[in-house]
Amino acid sequence: MSNWSESLTFKAVRISLDDEGKASRAIVERKAPELPEGEVLIKVKYAALNFKDGLSANGNKGVTRNFPHTPGIDAAGTVVESTHGDIKAGDEVIVTSYDLGMNTDGAFAEYISVPAEWVLPLPSSMSMKESMIIGTAGLTAGIGLWKMEQGGQKPENGKILITGATGGVGSLAVSIFSKAGYTVAASTGKMEEADYLKSLGAEEVIDRNTLSEENKRPMLKPAFGGAYDTVGGTTLSNVLKQVGYGANVAICGMVTGPNFDANVFPFILRNINLLGVDSAELPLKWRKIVWENLANDWKPTNLEEIAKVVTLEEIDPYFDAILKGEVKGRVLVAF
Ligand SMILES: NC(=O)c1ccc[n+]([C@@H]2O[C@H](COP(=O)([O-])OP(=O)(O)OC[C@H]3O[C@@H](n4cnc5c(N)ncnc54)[C@H](OP(=O)(O)O)[C@@H]3O)[C@@H](O)[C@H]2O)c1
Structure with missing residues (x-):
């Protein structure tokens, strides 16, 4: 009361x-x-x-x-x-x-x-309506980008893979990363939504099946400069094996389950960072930084x-x- x-x-x-x-x-x-x-x-x-x-x-x-x-x-x-x-x-x-x-x-x-x-x-450059279109989904995407950039991620490091791309977090991540200057490869199970993902800013659309098969090799040929994964499980295991030197991989979700297999080689041979994202309890002082970016340089068009x-x-x-x-x-x- x-x-x-x-x-x-x-x-x-x-x-x-x-x-x-x-x-x-x-x-x-x-x-x-x-x-x-x-x-x-x-x-x-x-x-x-x-x-x-x-x-x-x-x-x-x-x-x-x-x-x-x-x-x-x-x-x-x-x-x-x-x-x-x-x-x-x-x-x-x-x-x-x-x-x-x-x-x-x-x-x-x-x-x-x-x-x-x-x-x-x-933020002064954002309407209430815009803030709610972005909402928790966009904040979750934005926290990932913020942490990746703290880890040294830059557009010139190569394209960013976004998994679960038609989902709430994924689609805002596609928009936000592309607005922030990154080339985006969007992974989806709905290839019929390729045009939608391209309209959000994806340059390339990848069938999620190419990432969901278990692969026993400890590392794969580098294909991405960084990644934002909403899916977890085998997809995340495969993502970690095929990001390039110094890449940052942000993770927020567990669409296919909470566990994933990993080995140390991508970490100790390619110097990669695995970064967790929590939008629920993130303290206000850090939220303010992310929302300022979302209201300005990262605001989807x-x-x-x-x-x-x-x-x-x-x-x-x-x-x-x-x-x-x-x-x-x-x-x-x-x-
Ligand atoms: N950490 C945080 O603060 C935070 C905040 C919000 C959400 N989350 C978590 O993040 C995840 C995504 O949230 P969301 O709101 O974006 O969910 P969502 O709207 O339901 O989207 C999930 C997307 O995952 C993909 N997907 C579905 N089944 C799949 C499968 N079997 N294999 C691979 N991909 C599959 C689909 O995209 P495609 O068809 O395009 O592949 C789907 O649209 C959830 O686990 C959620 O709990 C975490």
Whole structure:
């Protein structure tokens, strides 16, 4: 329970579980004091859909322990009230991940209440809508690029392989890396989407089957200057064996599972770096750096083309669609 005004009521998606653990969804009217305690009350302007929201909206206890609950891990909006000195009413802000939409009522609601350390000022050269088209997927891609460049990655080191390229993180990675000046090779299981991937900035589109077969050789001929892998498993094992000298490989996902085989040779003979990416708990001071890049030099030129905007009343079917891999691009709720 929070101290926000009793007179403020608002609409929110609410997920409830029955005795058998089956989830049902409704749009309900809530009162501001029912929101969790927080230093900042934000009127949400845009919320963006992510895979985790589909899980939470279907009652997944690994994401959300207690129901009833409002999902939504990505929000952009305007501060209405703040008890923190650095954040004022009227500020335009972004909140992504941390606990938002997991065990803290989330962004598929007209208002959220959050701790000040989750609140990032909207960069001046980015609209709220753009920030949510990028959202957690783009932040995850951007953190990878930021870490790779800290490891010395430069466009002249050669093309960057991006796996799971039509996925949420993958497609934003294709756009962001190409905007940042890199030549991108996009690996996909959907070769029929080659034109879409090229429109996002990929120069080359590779069939994912060429990377998914187990190969016993300790290293392969270098084919890429670096890589951003969202897939894991055998794909990642193969990627590590065929990046060139000094390459950086950023990893964020486990689409094919959490384990992968590796040997030391690419590391000690080709001097490569393997870099982990976490977008959920990354401290605000580093997020600010990545978001500044995303708002400027790395900002994809085609953001509007990958966004579908719906109302709160229209979001329901997308919670299931995202779990079935049927969502292409980014789905936003506009309030
Ligand atoms: N670390 C973090 O902070 C963070 C943040 C967000 C997401 N993630 C993780 O990153 C991964 C990708 O997330 P996402 O939101 O982009 O998911 P997504 O939208 O579901 O995309 C995953 C993509 O992987 C590819 N794929 C599917 N099955 C495959 C298979 N059997 N072998 C190889 N590729 C396959 C598909 O792309 P193609 O058909 O184009 O190959 C699919 O579109 C997930 O594991 C997610 O949990 C991590």
